[in-house]
Amino acid sequence: MLRNMKLRNLFRRKSSREIARDRLKILLISDRVNCSAETLEMIKHDIAKVISKYMKIDTNSMEIQISKTGTHSRGNANPVLNANIPILDINK
Amino acid sequence: MSEVLVITSGKGGVGKTTTCANIGTGLAKMGFKVCMIDTDIGLRNLDVVMGLENRIVYNLVDVVEGNCRVKQALIRDKRHSNLYLMPCAQTRDKTSVNPEQMVKLIRHLRDIFDYIILDCPAGIEQGFQNAVAGADRAIVVTTPEVSAIRDADRIIGLLEAREFEKIELVINRMRSDMVKRGDMMSATDVMDILSVPLIGVVPDDENVVISTNQGEPLVGSNTPAGKAYQNISDRVAGKDIPLTAEIGQLSFWTKISGIFHKN
Numbered sequence: 223m224l225r226n227m228k229l230r231n232l233f234r235r236k237s238s239r240e241i242a243r244d245r246l247k248i249l250l251i252s253d254r255v256n257c258s259a260e261t262l263e264m265i266k267h268d269i270a271k272v273i274s275k276y277m278k279i280d281t282n283s284m285e286i287q288i289s290k291t292g293t294h295s296r297g298n299a300n301p302v303l304n305a306n307i308p309i310l311d312i313n314k
Numbered sequence: 315m316s317e318v319l320v321i322t323s324g325k326g327g328v329g330k331t332t333t334c335a336n337i338g339t340g341l342a343k344m345g346f347k348v349c350m351i352d353t354d355i356g357l358r359n360l361d362v363v364m365g366l367e368n369r370i371v372y373n374l375v376d377v378v379e380g381n382c383r384v385k386q387a388l389i390r391d392k393r394h395s396n397l398y399l400m401p402c403a404q405t406r407d408k409t410s411v412n413p414e415q416m417v418k419l420i421r422h423l424r425d426i427f428d429y430i431i432l433d434c435p436a437g438i439e440q441g442f443q444n445a446v447a448g449a450d451r452a453i454v455v456t457t458p459e460v461s462a463i464r465d466a467d468r469i470i471g472l473l474e475a476r477e478f479e480k481i482e483l484v485i486n487r488m489r490s491d492m493v494k495r496g497d498m499m500s501a502t503d504v505m506d507i508l509s510v511p512l513i514g515v516v517p518d519d520e521n522v523v524i525s526t527n528q529g530e531p532l533v534g535s536n537t538p539a540g541k542a543y544q545n546i547s548d549r550v551a552g553k554d555i556p557l558t559a560e561i562g563q564l565s566f567w568t569k570i571s572g573i574f575h576k577n
Contacts, residue, residue, distance in 0.1 A: 237495075237496030237497065238496065238497045238498075239493070239496045239497060239498055239499050239500070239503070240496070242459075242460050243499055243503050243507065245460060246460055246463055246464065246507050247507065249460075249464060250464065250467050253464065254471060
């Protein structure tokens with residue numbers, strides 16, 4: 223019985239513990255770099271505008287986020303802005 | 315040389331005052347001369363948790379304003395003659411004291427006590443600034459909940475900016491049954507997220523409510539929280555007590571299913 227439960231657990235959806243952990247990880251990145259979601263949205267918009275001058279991109283599925291380089295060292299690692307911009311047509 | 319600790323959290327209601335009362339009592343039981351200062355002006359509570367609310371004559375604000383001598387505002391504990399409490403004013407606000415005055419007061423108390431423990435108010439405003447001004451070492455209290463952890467992270471950032479020598483974490487109200495079910499973050503999860511050293515994990519224990527009702531800290535008693543606070547007090551005093559019991563061993567199945575669940 224117990225084993226059945228555990229096996230079923232292998233295919234279950236995310237536990238609330240995992241949801242909390244994932245939400246916090248993302249939340250704290252923006253808290254720590256002191257950069258609000260609105261600012262990120264504005265940066266995203268401006269990047270899209272510049273790239274669009276040269277090639278056709280998929281603005282709906284582009285993603286930008288700020289993460290830290292290195293591992294667990296608080297404060298020591300510099301934040302990095304990652305942009306993932308799918309190109310639809312490289313020669314506009 | 316005396317040591318000055320501040321107990322802080324950012325978020326309210328996570329157990330700063332309870333932690334302060336228990337660490338203070340725990341250190342006093344070991345024989346150290348301890349002074350606890352309530353810095354939550356206007357919302358004092360350390361006096362009731364310690365059961366000393368009927369003995370208050372003078373308070374922190376009276377001391378900094380020069381209405382009384384420092385010793386007149388120090389209340390001796392009921393059980394431990396080497397444990398003292400300096401309450402704060404209930405009818406004033408946080409602006410009645412400034413960080414310079416706190417630094418001066420603490421410098422004076424360092425000559426008398428081995429440990430000075432400051433109970434910090436919630437928030438990051440003037441009350442927090444006052445409490446951290448004269449401290450060497452910080453203990454950040456959090457619970458395994460998203461809101462408390464977020465606020466703890468903010469506090470840790472502010473303490474790091476002030477170049478604190480030591481910042482340590484207490485995780486309060488841990489429920490191992492919920493962690494096992496996957497419905498609460500474990501001590502390891504919280505440590506990974508906050509990346510500061512852990513000094514103790516206090517289980518969610520109804521005895522804490524009972525001890526607060528009675529105004530007697532439960533550190534050292536034969537209860538889950540009493541044992542946890544004893545360990546924390548020992549670690550504060552520099553004893554090497556391994557954290558294995560608190561962090562807990564993951565069960566075999568949790569480990570196996572964890573492999574399948576990574577993203």
